[in-house]
Amino acid sequence: MSEEIKLPGSLNTDARIDSWLALDAAGIVNIFTGKVEFGQGVMTAVAQVGAEELDVALERVRIKTADTGATVDEKLTAGSGSIEESGTSIRFAAAAARAILMDKAAAALDVPRDTLIVEDGTVKSPATNRQVTYWDLMGGQKFDAEVTPATKPKSPADYRIVGKAAPRLDIPAKVFGGRAFIQDMEVAGLLHGRVVFPPSYGAKLKSADLEVAKKIAGVVEVVRDGNFLGIVAESEAAAVKARDVLAAACTWEETAQYPDEDNLYDWMMSQECEDTVVEGGIPVDKPIPEIVTPADAAHTVEAIYARPFQSHASIGPSAGMAQWDGDRLTVWAHSQGIYPLRAALACAFDMPKEKIRCIHAENAGVYGHNGADDAAMDAAMLARAVPGRPVRVQWMRDDEFKWEPYGSGMVMALQASVNKAGDIIDWNFDVWSNAHAGRPRAKKETAGFIACWHRENATPAPEPVDNNGKDGGAHRGARPYYDFPKTRIAKHFVKPHPFRVSSLRALGTFGNIFATESMLDELAHEAGLDLVEFRLRHLKDARARAVVEKVAAMAGWDPKKWGKGKGQGIAFNRYKNSKCYAAVVFNVEVDEATGVIKTPKAFIAADAGLSINPDGVANQLEGGLIQAASWTMKEAVRFDPVRITSVDWETYPILTFREVPEIETFVFQRVTEKAMGVGEATQGPTPAAIANGVFAAAGVRLREIPFTPERVKRMMAEAKAAR
Amino acid sequence: MSEQFKLTINGKSHTVSADADTPLLYVLRNDVGLVSPKYGCGQEQCGACNVLIDGEKAFSCSVSVKDAAGKQVTTLEGLGTPEQPHPIQAAFIAEQAAQCGYCTSGLIIATKALLDKNPNPDMDAIRVGLQDNLCRCGAHSRVFRAVRRAARELAG
Structure with a gap:
């Protein structure tokens, strides 16, 4: 048996049952996941999975999330992979644990194993009327056994907990003022830190009067390390005050560095690019073929779509906490990847990673890679000045907007043709983008944290690299899920990176599905075909068809029923071409006088296979839709030649409670299908459904995000003038 | 000083x-x-x-x-405790009206201020009552449901 046995989920990293769960405290099931909670409900879902396999009440389960001192290395919590990776691992580990427990119970009760039943962790022998609990059987011991290929979990037909709505375990603390977040943690001897960032990328500190900050009561240390400046204080208020005072006492040398904001997309398309052809979702290094319009094309449409650079814009700015004890470093972070963070910190401080412990602590939602890792590094930088004491850093609002890594701007140029019968016969898709990845690296020459750019022994930002894996980064969502006979997908990776970029929820999908689903509408209108029927005729996959048909039925799809200024738009995607199916409809109203778009109602139909917690699934789908609607209608990172000018919620507005749609959601529950992550499923179709709805309502085609009133008004005036 | x-x-x-x-x-x-x-x-x-x-x-x-x-x-x-929740807190839990929960405290306080003044708000009044609070995760439609539920509960 030389061949490696492939276990499901993350079990190939660690197959020991004890790495995933413990019954060491009476009446309690402790479950360890290497994934992290940021409001997406992963803790509750994995608790449901563990409770189900072990036949215990959900209330008995306690979840411990990522900690390099306590949980398996499950790498990143990203790409909607937690349920498939961690959920599956816990499912099999719990099943293996249950099998051991049943053997022990059969021996203890002296009855055959198959006569036993389990009720909430108590194994009962109905024949002898005797019983024993899991905890008595274990006696505080470990399982000391591994999951094997023979481990057999429950049949989904027997599920009682999985597949039913479960209240989220983390919500009560957040509703009653519990210490739920990293900012709330009570730690003995805690000091508060703040960073004084440069005013712009690459700015050099010409002078700084550290003394003015030192004079402020409560300030313990003022740290300067090259262009890295920070405060450590006894109180948070003192740290904030000193941060502002020190910022005002610095002079910086800045340079003009950004392209012209008004010509961003032309700039991107004219830069040096790494060109690849995307085949089966994978970028391949070969010449991009010419576009050849088929001879039997009845209608051909060409269009260019664009999305700007956008911010994660977490409501709670990034935070981190760190403490040095001799040569050991402990870091609390809301990072998506606790083990990768540790590896990068080890490089940044040139120390063995075994001397670092990284523990996950929750912050506000991150929606990808925001400033979490950088803030953890900042805390470690500042804590060096006060050995033995923990320092907590929270970025201020403008720090967050100016220094977080953005989701990349993208340009999508499409040309597609339909024949006389109304079938799409040719599909050409070219996408220009910066990287959708930019996490810290385990490299001494460039660990990638902002503090590494700024400190005395500066290391530069890593050379940006996109994820070139299957349906990876900028090209995620670029290949159509529809059955088109001929497609030509090209990825133009724009080499110059004016901004710091990294993973923003759904990566390239947001731009690519916006373009794909808008173009489908444009073609259908050109060919005079119904928008739903046009999609269905190109979709063979029955599950894909089902979500499109369902959402149309829910929305009462009928393009003829709307009066002037009102309409509906529809769009579909299968995330990563292999994950959750989602179709959405937006009811749209356009005010011609003001250009304001209203979206009073939206509908979602989705299929994520087995939905472990259907209410959690709906919550994620709805949240994704509203966030994507906000990106679509409002959001763009603003800049002048020297500085980022989006610095607060006025200069980077997001959708408000006055503006969000009410949502109706339907999720197909398919218990025998594989569970698929849902956090990024509605991000793609949302912008297209809104754009298509605007076209239906007002006859203008919005191809550039965000759909601000100024843009809508201008386009409506242009359309009027052209008539 | x-x-x-x-x-x-x-x-x-x-x-x-x-x-x-x-x-x-x-x-x-x-x-x-x-x-x-x-x-x-x-x-x-x-x-x-x-x-x-x-x-x-x-x-x-x-x-x-x-x-x-x-x-x-x-x-x-x-407002309340897990043992004795305020009806607004109970409504936020019943409707699972949160994702990350960072904005939740502010939203519950804003809801309290709204319902104290207007015990039976319509949708427009709810939207206006919460317009100074941002939620980035997109839990808005659940928050609307929670506010309506709380209003019903408080009305008895």
Whole structure:
């Protein structure tokens, strides 16, 4: 048996049952996941999975999330992979644990194993009327056994907990003022830190009067390390005050560095690019073929779509906490990847990673890679000045907007043709983008944290690299899920990176599905075909068809029923071409006088296979839709030649409670299908459904995000003038 | 210069020592140990720090400890407990009206301020009542349901 046995989920990293769960405290099931909670409900879902396999009440389960001192290395919590990776691992580990427990119970009760039943962790022998609990059987011991290929979990037909709505375990603390977040943690001897960032990328500190900050009561240390400046204080208020005072006492040398904001997309398309052809979702290094319009094309449409650079814009700015004890470093972070963070910190401080412990602590939602890792590094930088004491850093609002890594701007140029019968016969898709990845690296020459750019022994930002894996980064969502006979997908990776970029929820999908689903509408209108029927005729996959048909039925799809200024738009995607199916409809109203778009109602139909917690699934789908609607209608990172000018919620507005749609959601529950992550499923179709709805309502085609009133008004005036 | 201030928070009296211009937010979180109000923006733009001052919704990031002294301050902790939840808290749990939950405290406080003035708000009034609070995760439609549920419960 030389061949490696492939276990499901993350079990190939660690197959020991004890790495995933413990019954060491009476009446309690402790479950360890290497994934992290940021409001997406992963803790509750994995608790449901563990409770189900072990036949215990959900209330008995306690979840411990990522900690390099306590949980398996499950790498990143990203790409909607937690349920498939961690959920599956816990499912099999719990099943293996249950099998051991049943053997022990059969021996203890002296009855055959198959006569036993389990009720909430108590194994009962109905024949002898005797019983024993899991905890008595274990006696505080470990399982000391591994999951094997023979481990057999429950049949989904027997599920009682999985597949039913479960209240989220983390919500009560957040509703009653519990210490739920990293900012709330009570730690003995805690000091508060703040960073004084440069005013712009690459700015050099010409002078700084550290003394003015030192004079402020409560300030313990003022740290300067090259262009890295920070405060450590006894109180948070003192740290904030000193941060502002020190910022005002610095002079910086800045340079003009950004392209012209008004010509961003032309700039991107004219830069040096790494060109690849995307085949089966994978970028391949070969010449991009010419576009050849088929001879039997009845209608051909060409269009260019664009999305700007956008911010994660977490409501709670990034935070981190760190403490040095001799040569050991402990870091609390809301990072998506606790083990990768540790590896990068080890490089940044040139120390063995075994001397670092990284523990996950929750912050506000991150929606990808925001400033979490950088803030953890900042805390470690500042804590060096006060050995033995923990320092907590929270970025201020403008720090967050100016220094977080953005989701990349993208340009999508499409040309597609339909024949006389109304079938799409040719599909050409070219996408220009910066990287959708930019996490810290385990490299001494460039660990990638902002503090590494700024400190005395500066290391530069890593050379940006996109994820070139299957349906990876900028090209995620670029290949159509529809059955088109001929497609030509090209990825133009724009080499110059004016901004710091990294993973923003759904990566390239947001731009690519916006373009794909808008173009489908444009073609259908050109060919005079119904928008739903046009999609269905190109979709063979029955599950894909089902979500499109369902959402149309829910929305009462009928393009003829709307009066002037009102309409509906529809769009579909299968995330990563292999994950959750989602179709959405937006009811749209356009005010011609003001250009304001209203979206009073939206509908979602989705299929994520087995939905472990259907209410959690709906919550994620709805949240994704509203966030994507906000990106679509409002959001763009603003800049002048020297500085980022989006610095607060006025200069980077997001959708408000006055503006969000009410949502109706339907999720197909398919218990025998594989569970698929849902956090990024509605991000793609949302912008297209809104754009298509605007076209239906007002006859203008919005191809550039965000759909601000100024843009809508201008386009409506242009359309009027052209008539 | 540190001064002493007498604050009444959730019905209890506290004496704190702070600079007069210290934002109430930091006093609540770090001196009094009530962590429900969150730092979000420091500019009255997001509502994560909302508390009630003499029954009115206020941004604790922008109210100084000096200005709060002598007034009745209410935070989320003052509404209810897991054992005895306020109907608004119970409604937020029943509707699972949160994702990350960072904005939740501010939203519950804003809901309290809204329902105290208008016990039976229609959708437009709910939208206006929550318009100073931002939610980035997109839990809005659940929050709407929670506010409507709370209004029903409070009406008995």
